[in-house]
Amino acid sequence: MKKExxxxxxxxxxKFSFKGEVLIKLDTDEPESYVKMExxxxxxxxxxxxFFIEKSKLHKSDLLRVKFEDIDSEEDADDLMKAEIYLPLSLLPKLEGDQFYYHEVIGFTIVDKTFGTVGIIKAINDSTAQALFEIDREGIEILIPMNDEFIxxxxxxxxQVIVNTPEGLIDLYL
Known part of the structure; x- marks a missing residue:
């Protein structure tokens, strides 16, 4: 399996216990959806x-307490500290309408209702307070906030992602 x-x-x-249990900080709005993973x-x-899961349950609402098969001691669990957890994309629930996953719109064209074709989404920057579409327009980077009012x-x-941005926003980059 590849990260892509x-x-x-x-x-x-x-670590949670001397029996090798660990706590996973889930990056999701619905942690309860991931309690029954195998x-x-x-x-x-x-x-x-x-890694196969023997048992798991929610711990303090956003942490998942997990006992993995063959991880039976604190020493075994030490080896996994700070490790990132992944699942196959096929396990993501399909989103309908105007909801989307960030990875899903990479490569889509952004079209502004007033401006026209802006460019291709090359990435999503979610490290700022407001997530941004990073758009490539013939070598020029354009940033558009991922604001529900704009999408x-x-x-x-x-x-395509059809947007309606405030007048002049795209022109700032050109």
Missing amino acids: ECFYLGKIVS SVFIDYNNNLVP DKIDREAK
């Missing part, structure tokens, strides 16, 4: 390695 075929689910943040991929020495429509068939 997976989505980031969370990170192992601490296995996950752990980024271990830059390889995605499958008019997601057209999956045409691979």
Whole structure:
């Protein structure tokens, strides 16, 4: 399994018991959706390695307490500290309408209702307070906030994101 075929689910943040249990900080709005997983991929020495889950339950609402098969001691668990957890993209629920996953719109064309074709989405920058579409327009980078008020429509068939940005926003970059 390659990282490109997976989505980031969370990170192992601490040990929980002397029996090798760990706590995973989930990167999701719906942690309860991931309680019944049978296995996950752990980024271990830059390889995605499958780990099977013996048991898991939510701990303090956004942490998942997990007992992996064959991880039976604190020493075993030490080896997994700070490791990232992934699941195959095929396990993501399909989104409808104007909801989308960030990875899903990479490569889509951004079309502004007033300006016209802006360019191709090359990345999503979610490290700022407001997530941004990073758009390539013939070598020029254009940033458009991923604001619900700006996003008019997601057209999956045409691979387009239709936006309605404030007047002058796109011109700032040109």
